[in-house]
Amino acid sequence: MKMTSISGKTAVSLKRTIGSGTEEQRKTVSTIIEEVKKNGNAAVSAFTKRFDGADVADLRVTEQEMKEAYGMMKQSEIDILKSAICNIKEYHKRQLASSWFYHRKDGTMLGQKITPLDSAGVYVPGGTAAYPSSVLMNVIPALAAGVERIVLVSPPGKDGKLSPGVLAAAAELGIKEMYKMGGAQAIAALAYGTETIAPVDKITGPGNIYVALAKREVFGQVDIDMIAGPSEIAVLADQTADPREIAADLLSQAEHDTMASSVLVTDSRPLAEAVQKEVDQQLERLPRKEIARQSIENYGRIYVAETLDEAVSAVNELAPEHLEILTVQPEALLGKIRHAGAIFLGPYSSEPVGDYFAGPNHVLPTNGTARFSSPLNVTDFQKRSSIISYSREAFSENAEKIAAFARLEGLEAHARAIESRIREED
Amino acid sequence: MKMTSISGKTAVSLKRTIGSGTEEQRKTVSTIIEEVKKNGNAAVSAFTKRFDGADVADLRVTEQEMKEAYGMMKQSEIDILKSAICNIKEYHKRQLASSWFYHRKDGTMLGQKITPLDSAGVYVPGGTAAYPSSVLMNVIPALAAGVERIVLVSPPGKDGKLSPGVLAAAAELGIKEMYKMGGAQAIAALAYGTETIAPVDKITGPGNIYVALAKREVFGQVDIDMIAGPSEIAVLADQTADPREIAADLLSQAEHDTMASSVLVTDSRPLAEAVQKEVDQQLERLPRKEIARQSIENYGRIYVAETLDEAVSAVNELAPEHLEILTVQPEALLGKIRHAGAIFLGPYSSEPVGDYFAGPNHVLPTNGTARFSSPLNVTDFQKRSSIISYSREAFSENAEKIAAFARLEGLEAHARAIESRIREED
Known part of the structure; x- marks a missing residue:
């Protein structure tokens, strides 16, 4: 698994070119x-x-x-x-x-x-x-x-x-x-x-x-719904995290698809090196190891940051589908995470916990679209209609303004629709 | 403006073929x-x-x-x-x-x-x-x-x-x-x-x-956001409505665009006829009358239903962008309206009131898409991230089930990610 040191200036990205078909x-x-x-x-x-x-x-x-x-x-x-x-x-x-x-x-x-x-x-x-x-x-x-x-x-x-x-x-x-x-x-x-x-x-x-x-x-x-791309995980970890667990979680994404992307972002070089070793070892023992290996080789990456703040910035740049936070105090970082489909906090929130079982949806925005997209949601199956019931009082108070606004936009029939309702007695 | 009697079987539609470009x-x-x-x-x-x-x-x-x-x-x-x-x-x-x-x-x-x-x-x-x-x-x-x-x-x-x-x-x-x-x-x-x-x-x-x-x-x-089509209005009215106001509202849509569609659905033939006459008269006096005329001729329609229930069904089939309800008791029909972008209740809620002024958004689903789309909304500029923080207790109680589910789907690395966290002491 490739390892890269990042300073504030190194660009990070999970983006893969997804075929839009021939x-x-x-x-x-x-x-x-x-x-x-x-x-x-x-x-x-x-x-x-x-x-x-x-x-x-x-x-x-x-x-x-x-x-x-x-x-x-x-x-x-x-x-x-x-x-x-x-x-x-x-x-x-x-x-x-x-x-x-x-x-x-x-x-x-x-x-x-x-x-x-x-x-x-x-x-x-x-x-x-x-x-x-x-x-x-x-x-x-x-x-x-x-x-x-x-x-x-x-x-x-x-x-x-x-x-x-x-x-x-x-x-x-x-x-x-x-x-x-x-x-x-x-x-x-x-x-x-x-x-x-x-x-x-x-x-x-x-x-x-x-x-x-x-x-x-x-x-x-x-x-x-969205057009889903290949799956991704980013793990944000400090030196308190367990490299064995991180490697297992990275591989659980990698086994999905040769295009899947698994990324570790950490401020600890010893952790980075330990995870690198663990990934190699665990990979060998997987039934879907050929898929996982290709995914790790092509789209796996370990980013080593100077500070945890820098690591958080990198995560926001990635806007990953799944984000695990494995630090001494994961909740404390939650407010700084701007872009992620699903966020898993702490050592017992392994990503597969959410895939099937915990409750939140596993249909999540991929390929950086967590910048503007959301998990599949109940409201995706509901729609809204605006309701407007103007009172006579409100109407007579504002009719002139509304008609004037219509004329400002050059729409005379709009103004007349309003004026057709202005009563003699108002 | 064309007039059509509808029974339960007559299909109604506002749909226009919208060019997807050459x-x-x-x-x-x-x-x-x-x-x-x-x-x-x-x-x-x-x-x-x-x-x-x-x-x-x-x-x-x-x-x-x-x-x-x-x-x-x-x-x-x-x-x-x-x-x-x-x-x-x-x-x-x-x-x-x-x-x-x-x-x-x-x-x-x-x-x-x-x-x-x-x-x-x-x-x-x-x-x-x-x-x-x-x-x-x-x-x-x-x-x-x-x-x-x-x-x-x-x-x-x-x-x-x-x-x-x-x-x-x-x-x-x-x-x-x-x-x-x-x-x-x-x-x-x-x-x-x-x-x-x-x-x-x-x-x-x-x-x-x-x-x-x-x-x-x-x-x-x-x-x-959505790709907006030409504007539409459906007016649902009974014999208590004012034909002069309805005609003015229909024309306020028609002046937008030659492709705009203005429709009246009513259970009252006398109202239908009065609106038809009013549209002709008011049209002549509009500055944008050439646009409005083409719109009314091609995409304007008066549907006369036997009953108000039938009229409501027709409105739901239309799924209009704007719907005005001009009946003796408009609120009583609100529960029956399933599909409409914005709903205007009663005589003082002329559609232009909502275009500029009342408060709700004027970016609305057109061309029948109110069946599944909504007005532009604050939540369209917000996104959601799921949060999962599993406790040690919850994890040790469910780890086996989660691993078994992963294996049921043939994803061994998922199961192992879970099992990497099962502690000796649990």
Whole structure:
């Protein structure tokens, strides 16, 4: 793992160039979307045959299939799912926004009405990336928001079936509408609907480059969540931290993806050197060591700062997806952290604690976008409407000003709309 | 204005096909962005010369220019600006989100930290669309959020100057950093920075097709607000409403843009007919009557429903940007409205009241996107970070479950990160 000394002037960055797809991929996606708009389920089935190698006559997952999948899980696994769901629900219900209003002395009422989206579609990847935790993290915020119709889609294996873990997680959350479809064809079916699938208002969830391109293309027709980049972690540590634990946490990001980035920022050179050694040793013993090694070699970095303040500045420059603070007093640094998706404080808040279990969402801004983006949230499934109820008193007091403002902007009909209401008796 | 009877089955829609630009326009925008990335201020000045016909050696607006513009305003205009600012600030400060946290019995602390964005750039169109209200509506939410650096850009006239109204509004809000630049070159300079302009984290504000395409292209590098479509109004009225006022309100939208859409939905045929007549009469007397006429002819519509419930359903299908409710008891219908950007209740809440003055934002979702989008909001300039501080007790109680969940997803290094923390003594 490369080590770099930073002074105030050294630029640090987790940024990776994320492919926005080739011209050919974009064309493929456009074609798929057009086909699904035109031919509905038949097109989806044909693409499923072609891309997933599966014959799926009926796209909808049956109640029987849900039950079977649930039956395939061990009781201990179901118990873990239940505990995680309980924690995630407890956290997310606190994000729920409420409508509010207030009255001015002149009798005017102003406010903000909160309404859940009517429907949401969640994309869950297939194959080895078919994570039950993706189901929990995308569905629970929508449930907490009060979205009435939540639809899950996931590409089937060659046997035409979905991952039992994914189905079990969906069943545990009470999801009733699931389809065996993936790729751009699933995104198109969710955005535009087919003869049996009603369109949704918002699509969330991770996917491969085709899914990402399709989400970008249907954006505007429906809302989408962010386009997620490869995962990242930054660990901010002083000499009191345990190098063995830090190395294990860095590697837990690195095993995700060869493009994942793991960074240590510290004011302690001895710690930096100890972590460097530990990473090498632990790496050798990992089943996914080839992925982790590439990630560490290309996107892993140890930054050694002169002071803790300098280390904090570097972290803010990185704006990492995950940030662990492993210092003698982690809470004391919290106020100085401006940019991070999720912040893990102290030795028992290993990043995987948050991936599945603690409660906060694992859908987080990557690639420096924590400067302006946020974790997936209940309010992402709620929308606001402004409320304006002007009283007669307020109107007659301000009508002239409002009409004058309209004329200042050259909009005469706006001024006349106001003046049409000025009564003789006012 | 066309009139249509609707039963439960008639589809209603405000949707217009909004151009996503020609291939040539997209290419032009890409070229401009690349040029500005490469040559900075020199490129911006060259494009300003070419597109705005203005020689602008120093892009930055001087204090002197701000003062001069302020001096050109009448005191009555400044007073109106001040009143509007006061109202808009009063409303928006209630949208401010606060950090929160909670403790579990096992000592775990979880929370959500709210941080304002570091910087925001506001685009204000030039020429006849240089509205002081755009300045207020984009800047005040960012100010309320606590954004430290707010940058305004606007294209200069041929004389190299900006609109005095825009400068005065900016001065009144205490804006110190303004640049005389517009179009895709301004968006590129804000997103990537130049030798004298530091990049911003988010860009908001309306603009022409080149501005919209540039915003789409830099999205991801920075955050952007929505891409606004042409304006719309739906009026939901019963027989108690005043046809003269409704017609005036419909026309106030229509004068914006030939693509603007004005719709009346009512359960009263006599009202429908009276409004139809009033629109024709009032239209003739408008200075912008050619714009308004085209808008009314192409995108104006009166829908006559059998019942008020049916009318409400139609409004929800439309999901209008602006909705006026002019019925005997407007508040009673509020609970049934699911989709609308801003809702105006009762006879004194003419839509222009909200455009400039009442307090809520005038940047609103258009073209049916109120199904899933919201007005511009203070929270659009704040971001969230999740906080996870696990206690030793919570960790030792759940470590096995968390490790097992990680293995269920096939991520061994995640499990080991957890296990590296299990102490002998636990």
